[in-house]
Amino acid sequence: MTTKTIVRWRHIASPVGDLLVATDDNGLRAIEFPRNRHPMKRDDGWIEGAHPLIDEAQRQLDDYFAGKRTIFDVPLAPRGTPFQLAVWQALREIPFGDTWTYGDLARHINQPSAVRAVGAANGRNPIPVIVPCHRVIGSDGSLTGFGGGLPTKEFLLRLEGALPASLL
Secondary structure, eight states, X not given: OOOOOOEEEEEEOOTTSXXXXXXXXXXXXXXXXXXXXXXXXOOTTEEESOOHHHHHHHHHHHHHHTXXXXXXXXXXXXXXXXXXXXXHHHHTTSOTTOXXXXXXXXXXXXXXXXHHHHHHHHHTOSSTTXXXXXXXXXXXXXXXXXXXXXXXXXXXXXXXXXXXXXXX
């Protein structure tokens, strides 16, 4: 008999709106913006409530938004395909204050012809901000799609001092 994984979640306040933060005992599973393009599938294993990892994520996010944190170290437990997991891991390697293009990201995972697939995986990132998909921009320096909306992406890049010069 298999045991259903319990996922605890709650909303936390942030400068970009209330974020839904969800975790199981292994690590964060999701962060969702108020208007999330790809919400996580929820089942009866999702329970609203407290969890120490949510508390830690909130502390780290509060520090980030206050300009006191550039690296997150809360445990993560995203669910995805092996390709998605590789893309999401590569996103964590984009330095604070920097941006990469989708092509840069595809080359970084040794899949230079997979730019569209990298873009799709980037768009399905279940843990935005902490897994910084907002740091990926178009090859022309434009801000391209973002699950939290382009104003949120611009806010995050401005906070990090990484807004492309063409948008300053």
